[in-house]
Amino acid sequence: MKGVVDTTQGRLRGVWRGDLWSFSGVPYARAPAGSLRWRPPLPAESWDTIRDASTFGAIAPQPAALPGITSPSDPDASEPQSEDCLFLNVWTPDLDPERRRPVMVFIHGGGFTSGSGSVFLYRGGNLVRNGDAVVVTINYRLGALGFLGHRQLADADGLVGNWGMQDQVAALAWVAENIAAFGGDPDNVTIFGESAGGFSVAALLGCPAALGLFRRAIVQSGGVHVHTVEEAERAGERLASMLGVASCDRAAFEDIPSTELVAATAELGKRRPDPGLVPLPFLPTVDGTFLPIDPLAAIAAGAASGVDLVIGTNRDELTLFGLGNPALFAMDEKGLERWVANSVPGIPPLELIGAYRAARQARGERVGVNDVWVAAGTDIVFRWPSLQLAAAHTANGGRTYVYLFDWESPAFDGLLGSTHALELPFVFGAVHVPVVQMFSGGGPPAEALSRQMQMAWLSFATRGDPSHEGIGEWRGWDRAERATMIFGAHTGLVLAPRDRELEVLERYRPLPTTAVANDS
Secondary structure, eight states: OTTEEEOSSOEEEOEEOSSSEEEEEEEOBOOOOGGGTTSOOOBOOOOSSOEEOSSOOOBOSOOOOOSSTTOSSBTTBOOOBOSOOOEEEEEESOOOTTSOEEEEEEEOOSTTTSOOTTOGGGOSHHHHHHSSOEEEEEOOOOHHHHHOOOGGGOOTTOOOSOHHHHHHHHHHHHHHHHGGGGTEEEEEEEEEEETHHHHHHHHHHTOTTTTTSOSEEEEESOOOOOEEHHHHHHHHHHHHHHHTOSSOOHHHHTTSOHHHHHHHHHHHHHHOSSOOSSOOSOOOEEOSSSSOSOHHHHHHTTTTTTSEEEEEEETTTTHHHHHHOHHHHTOOHHHHHHHHHHHSTTSOHHHHHHHHHHHHHHTTOOOSHHHHHHHHHHIIIIIHHHHHHHHHHHTTTOOEEEEEEOOOOOHHHHTTSSOTTTTHHHHTTOTTSHHHHHHHOOHHHHHHHHHHHHHHHHHHHHHSOOOBTTTBOOOOOOTTTOEEEEESTTOEEEESTTOTTHHHHHHHSOOOOSOOOOOO
8 A cells, every 4th residue: 555654563654745755753662651751661552553644743741942943843833742752753755665775863952851853944855855865853751751860760770861862762773673664774774963962872872772773873063961870860859859849759750740840840950050061950871771881981992983973063052052041141251261160170261261262363253252152162062072072983993074064144143153053954954944044044055055964964874974076075083184074155174173272172181092991
């Protein structure tokens, strides 16, 4: 029957969009609610009749999305929220199981508290149209329901937190079992993610349960950012206090409505007492089981040496966060020093600030407090962790490609520069959409850059090398040469771009140079 595929749970009917098939709201795991809260995901239940896959499934409980490009379904609509949220979506050129196309699985961002695989910006259709690939997007548990890590909630196997990460692994396992029916190759899967999705991809590189489920990985504005169990428990105890609950034991937490958990998580993010490098209430937790050791150490020890990697950041990541928090843009010199001291303890703030001012001045760039905060903060939170991951991966011979995105947004009279998430509409081929163009810009130059990035991502997913005719050779990154593809108004390969200011970070936070033994 046309448009119907067989999966391990049952038959699905997709929708023909004129040049591709889409399957939406496909359950890959059981609803993690009630007694299944803070438990590993279980396989989805089977069905007997043909299941309609024409509409997206519910998204994870989260704060309401603001109108615009981050809206779940489209700029004028929202999606129902439910703890029954473990759905994925598939776009494919055709349903020939013999074709075995490369598969690209996208993990959305949102600070581990918001987002979904059905955000209209993440639709896989344009990637499918421009390359012979199958694209998958997923939902996973968010906020306290997805990342609350406390030993009182530990699973019998010792799993603490990482419930949303385990969902991601379950989705990849579903892809391995079923994607051939959609024309995809289960042996050629690339995972890619941005922001919290990039953090997730980085963590999965060091996660034993995930390895073998993907062959390649793309980390966009990510790096390894994790909590220890002790840090996760402190967040959990603060959450319990806000909810008026004595402790984080399962009996007390199972009956709390998800709306209350979402509201308390939002407040927790505002009140976090220890700013830390990434001031998010929840992160993946190094629990000794699902994440046996810090993923960066695992990668440096060779955990992902057989996985090809693309990793990169945007030049001005932090402007987006300053826009959402005007106090950051109102920072004075002393405030900048305090921010640096809190974010990278052990690095003399004046030494770091001076290095950034000198490097920017040498390039003829502005050196005001805001300019230095954006530049240094971008490197501290995103770029340096990304380069540490690149160095750790190459230490064991892992093939690694690094990029730097420097296209500038026209929004707010250019205030954002090359901000966080700006590369997304270029990767997904959405720069032709009017509401997106307010953020991304449009016209022939934007469309040309979008083609360059899409073809690089597709080429990498297909054969492990992102080089293509539109950008030329993209050489692999190594510590000595640091070849970096610049994506922007003038795309091309550059050696060690904007690296002068990184010398201070390298002095105090050295890049891995050799494999690190795993003694755990």
